[in-house]
Amino acid sequence: xxxxxxxxxxxxxxxxxxxxxxxxxxxxxxxxxxxxxxxxxxxxxxxxxxxxxxxxxxxxxxxxxxxxxxxxxxxxxxxxxxxxxxxxxxxxxxxxxxxxxxxxxxxxxxxxxxxxxxxxxxxxxxxxxxxxxxxxxxxxxxxxxxxxxxxxxxxxxxxxxxxxxxxxxxxxxxxxxxxxxxxxxxxxxxxxxxxxxxxxxxxxxxxxxxxxxxxxxxxxxxxxxxxxxxxxxxxxxxxxxxxxxxxxxxxxxxxxxxxxxxxxxxxxxxxxxxxxxxxxxxxxxxxxxxxxxxxxxxxxxxxxxxxxxxxxxxxxxxxxxxxxxxxxxxxxxxxxxxxxxxxxxxxxxxxxxxxxxxxxxxxxxxxxxxxxxxxxxxxxxxxxxxxxxxxxxxxxxxxxxxxxxxxxxxxxxxxxxxxxxxxxxxxxxxxxxxxxxxxxxxxxxxxxxxxxxxxxxxxxx
Numbered sequence: 001x002x003x004x005x006x007x008x009x010x011x012x013x014x015x016x017x018x019x020x021x022x023x024x025x026x027x028x029x030x031x032x033x034x035x036x037x038x039x040x041x042x043x044x045x046x047x048x049x050x051x052x053x054x055x056x057x058x059x060x061x062x063x064x065x066x067x068x069x070x071x072x073x074x075x076x077x078x079x080x081x082x083x084x085x086x087x088x089x090x091x092x093x094x095x096x097x098x099x100x101x102x103x104x105x106x107x108x109x110x111x112x113x114x115x116x117x118x119x120x121x122x123x124x125x126x127x128x129x130x131x132x133x134x135x136x137x138x139x140x141x142x143x144x145x146x147x148x149x150x151x152x153x154x155x156x157x158x159x160x161x162x163x164x165x166x167x168x169x170x171x172x173x174x175x176x177x178x179x180x181x182x183x184x185x186x187x188x189x190x191x192x193x194x195x196x197x198x199x200x201x202x203x204x205x206x207x208x209x210x211x212x213x214x215x216x217x218x219x220x221x222x223x224x225x226x227x228x229x230x231x232x233x234x235x236x237x238x239x240x241x242x243x244x245x246x247x248x249x250x251x252x253x254x255x256x257x258x259x260x261x262x263x264x265x266x267x268x269x270x271x272x273x274x275x276x277x278x279x280x281x282x283x284x285x286x287x288x289x290x291x292x293x294x295x296x297x298x299x300x301x302x303x304x305x306x307x308x309x310x311x312x313x314x315x316x317x318x319x320x321x322x323x324x325x326x327x328x329x330x331x332x333x334x335x336x337x338x339x340x341x342x343x344x345x346x347x348x349x350x351x352x353x354x355x356x357x358x359x360x361x362x363x364x365x366x367x368x369x370x371x372x373x374x375x376x377x378x379x380x381x382x383x384x385x386x387x388x389x390x391x392x393x394x395x396x397x398x399x400x401x402x403x404x405x406x407x408x409x410x411x412x413x414x415x416x417x418x419x420x421x422x423x424x425x426x427x428x429x430x431x432x433x434x435x436x437x438x439x440x441x442x443x444x445x446x447x448x449x450x451x452x453x454x455x456x457x458x459x460x461x
Contacts, residue, residue, distance in 0.1 A: 140230055213344070
């Protein structure tokens with residue numbers, strides 16, 4: 001473990017790192033949330049020490065490469081078969097999520113300049129599953145609405161009218177409201193346009209990416225903004241069919257991009273550092289002890305695994321990583337896609353998500369595909385809850401199933417100045433992850449995250 005830390009230290013600028021130093025913030029764990037927070041603090045002039053007990057980046061959201069690592073992680077016996085291609089061609093994300101092209105995470109990446117270390121490629125398709133087992137493209141424009149096989153002829157018109165209403169809606173301009181105030185519930189908009197249950201399901205869950213039915217009672221402006229984000233994301237790059245992006249070589253590239261960014265701003269990353277103790281004085285955090293030394297800081301951010309006594313389980317996620325040698329049927333042979341199965345369509349409270357990627361994003365060997373199916377656990381037989389997803393994706397060469405708790409902090413950190421992120425949920429996109437990042441940022445700095453004001457760049461940039 002020691003040798004690895006030294007390599008990291010040398011790579012980060014030939015500085016000898018002294019643990020017994022004062023920092024503005026200490027971040028524990030190199031999962032995506034922690035890396036983004038560390039990067040945002042760094043670019044805002046804070047001196048950050050970032051440590052991880054593992055000798056690899058990514059924490060719970062790491063990428064497994066070569067393929068043998070994935071087999072080891074899930075304790076599968078033997079080597080991956082030769083038919084799987086070259087092991088090093090695989091970069092399998094344990095928690096795959098797509099980025100909305102115009103969404104918050106892309107704004108954070110642009111704001112911090114991490115985009116220069118990464119290359120993104122569009123995800124080809126965005127689909128929704130409908131009762132009867134059919135997969136349909138998610139329509140997001142008036143033209144697509146009228147051509148869609150999701151709805152009958154009269155329903156298409158109703159949905160098209162709803163879309164036009166949403167795209168013209170401006171909370172500052174009452175003439176666009178059509179009698180519906182921003183604070184009115186979303187169900188009132190569906191009622192006004194006469195949309196049936198199926199249309200509500202795919203609008204709410206596949207376009208607005210709502211995760212349950214509670215949004216129907218919430219102010220319609222929230223859902224309007226989410227549908228607009230979807231539309232803007234599709235429109236952001238010419239000729240794209242989905243609003244989603246995914247980095248080449250997988251999400252494991254993101255934490256490493258943030259590590260480089262932090263180094264430019266004088267931050268320090270240390271891998272393979274056992275965290276022995278979080279040090280408090282009078283109920284407030286003052287530092288972190290590792291290998292007998294204490295690094296001091298007035299605030300500490302970290303993932304739930306570093307604060308087991310301060311988090312609680314709020315749910316569980318089941319994920320199945322499926323390796324295949326074919327694209328998902330009914331997706332027009334898409335080399336990458338997302339399919340959302342709205343809970344209502346299969347008699348569930350929670351939606352089921354399928355994210356599919358392949359060699360096109362350099363995450364699998366040639367002619368191989370990775371489909372990750374996930375949902376929030378509702379029963380005592382989690383894997384069975386993904387049955388409809390398994391039917392949708394077709395034959396599988398190898399399947400790796402995990403059930404993980406969703407852990408959330410028991411406190412907001414105001415007293416102790418310890419700020420804990422929440423575990424990753426079942427969604428296959430980053431919008432809920434970003435909401436947590438923004439929330440933690442505000443709690444630990446007392447300021448709203450401003451992604452619109454251009455920031456000062458360090459000298460020599």
